[in-house]
Amino acid sequence: MIEVEGLTKYYGGKRAIHDLNFRIEKGEVVGFLGLNGAGKTTTLRILACLILPSSGSVRIDGLEAGESAHEIRKLLGFLPDTPPLYDEMAVGDYLRFVAELKDVAPRDVSRRVGEALELCGLTEVRLDPISTLSHGYRQRAGIAQAIVHKPSLLILDEPTSGLDPVQIGEMRELIRRLAGDHTILLSSHILTEISQTCDRLLVIHEGLITADGTEEAIRKRVASAGSDEGIIEVELEATGSGDPGPAAKAQCEKVTGVLAARIVRSEGRRISLEIEAIGDQRAALARTLVESGHGLLRLDRRSLALESIFQRLVHPAPPPGGPISA
Amino acid sequence: MKPVWLIYRREMGAYLRSPLGYIVIAVVLLIDGLLFNAFALGSDTARKSSEVLKQFFYFSSGTTMVASLFLSMRLLAEERSQGTLNLLFGSPVRDYQIVLGKYLSALTFLGGLTLLTMYMPALILVHGKITFGQIAAGYLGLLLLGSAGLAIGIFGSALTKSQLVAIIISAAILVGLILSWLLALITDRPINELFTWLSIHNKHFQPFMTGLINTQDVVFYGSLTYFFLFLATRVLEARRWSD
Numbered sequence: 001m002i003e004v005e006g007l008t009k010y011y012g013g014k015r016a017i018h019d020l021n022f023r024i025e026k027g028e029v030v031g032f033l034g035l036n037g038a039g040k041t042t043t044l045r046i047l048a049c050l051i052l053p054s055s056g057s058v059r060i061d062g063l064e065a066g067e068s069a070h071e072i073r074k075l076l077g078f079l080p081d082t083p084p085l086y087d088e089m090a091v092g093d094y095l096r097f098v099a100e101l102k103d104v105a106p107r108d109v110s111r112r113v114g115e116a117l118e119l120c121g122l123t124e125v126r127l128d129p130i131s132t133l134s135h136g137y138r139q140r141a142g143i144a145q146a147i148v149h150k151p152s153l154l155i156l157d158e159p160t161s162g163l164d165p166v167q168i169g170e171m172r173e174l175i176r177r178l179a180g181d182h183t184i185l186l187s188s189h190i191l192t193e194i195s196q197t198c199d200r201l202l203v204i205h206e207g208l209i210t211a212d213g214t215e216e217a218i219r220k221r222v223a224s225a226g227s228d229e230g231i232i233e234v235e236l237e238a239t240g241s242g243d244p245g246p247a248a249k250a251q252c253e254k255v256t257g258v259l260a261a262r263i264v265r266s267e268g269r270r271i272s273l274e275i276e277a278i279g280d281q282r283a284a285l286a287r288t289l290v291e292s293g294h295g296l297l298r299l300d301r302r303s304l305a306l307e308s309i310f311q312r313l314v315h316p317a318p319p320p321g322g323p324i325s326a
Numbered sequence: 327m328k329p330v331w332l333i334y335r336r337e338m339g340a341y342l343r344s345p346l347g348y349i350v351i352a353v354v355l356l357i358d359g360l361l362f363n364a365f366a367l368g369s370d371t372a373r374k375s376s377e378v379l380k381q382f383f384y385f386s387s388g389t390t391m392v393a394s395l396f397l398s399m400r401l402l403a404e405e406r407s408q409g410t411l412n413l414l415f416g417s418p419v420r421d422y423q424i425v426l427g428k429y430l431s432a433l434t435f436l437g438g439l440t441l442l443t444m445y446m447p448a449l450i451l452v453h454g455k456i457t458f459g460q461i462a463a464g465y466l467g468l469l470l471l472g473s474a475g476l477a478i479g480i481f482g483s484a485l486t487k488s489q490l491v492a493i494i495i496s497a498a499i500l501v502g503l504i505l506s507w508l509l510a511l512i513t514d515r516p517i518n519e520l521f522t523w524l525s526i527h528n529k530h531f532q533p534f535m536t537g538l539i540n541t542q543d544v545v546f547y548g549s550l551t552y553f554f555l556f557l558a559t560r561v562l563e564a565r566r567w568s569d
Binding site: 050074076078083085087089093098101 | 336340
């Protein structure tokens, strides 16, 4: 559906994106992940045929963006970071205007507008002026304008921006419902949004793609790149008198491979610790804690959270032994 | 041409739903009415009806030019500031269709506003002796002058996100064209001929006030309108790829 090769964009002398290469297949829901200013919006605006790249090529459904922008615009729906809404228009009239502008056949306009209103939960406000809508409804109206002409490709720039948790949940549900009929590319800097909604992630940082794949594949790639870092949860029962927490923490920190240990809960004689460690250090930790006289109740290792993976991708950790010096 | 019609229809709706359109109508009618009462009717000396009508068109040309700038300042600047230009740019619509749709809507609104002043020539017609030809020529002149003002306004509006900056740029261009006859007085041939030709009011509007329709004046206003609409389209194209 989308083929991007060597995409680069400069604003004056400032490089916004550099040599981006990726493909998105028909029907995929892809999350475009990056910090603010990473180049997400620039990339999406190029894909939406709103701006030209400085170099590189974009093909959408086999059409070259530079030459066939007019035809491509009929195939795609785009929600910019600020929904393009005319405040003085009623919601229904606005969607009708967009449908006609996007070249929907006159006999289909009413049906398409009705479907978009229903899908986005806007039917009850269809007669209201857009200026009176809440932020959540404005965002929904923005999505409705992007889908009213049934585009095969949907590009959503930060669709959950500024929404409250309930609205984010509703928006997530809406995107899931749209996923069956559309290829979707959505951007966000909220990682949980991306992981819960998308089949695949594209991580962009300082204008470069730093990872491309499923959440699991990226997690494995980060691990194989030398950042086999995980969290080990330990639950202990004190056997002696006094507060066993600080002693247990100190014992854990002596184990090779342990980066840090912290007490997360202390209830009576029971203590819970979280230990950051490189590699699987469960056996060494169990041995150390038992030998030092603690009652070991539980010991689990879990992988890095998506947030941590993202941190590794945008701020790679120095190699073991500290940064290389000249 | 369907996109032109769609944009035209939406812009007409925007004029009718927003206070700006009504404020411009009210202010133009008020000022025209006051000037008509004070200068055209209020004089003690006996004058020909055609002179009174000529004076009406003279001050109406001023309010028409100002109204054209106020009606056009928002057309593209507001789209950019509110982010709605993304919708037009992301749709299968050519840049000239965006400019043309907006220009035609503003011209229709300005035309309607100009027609609302018809009661003043009608009063002269009832109480004096004037020809329909002079009325028709005068209104054609107002429409052509307003058309050029709107094109200049749309060009200013394409240059910036700020409506205030847009109207300042457009007003500077319009004032330059109005005062170019002054430059013609202090320059030598052939430069002074150019300044005389560019004089949007003295050279090209005043014949319409007396009932004269010169082809060269019609061509001048048509060319000026086309030139500034063309420039606005090019600015829009440049913005599309540089933003």
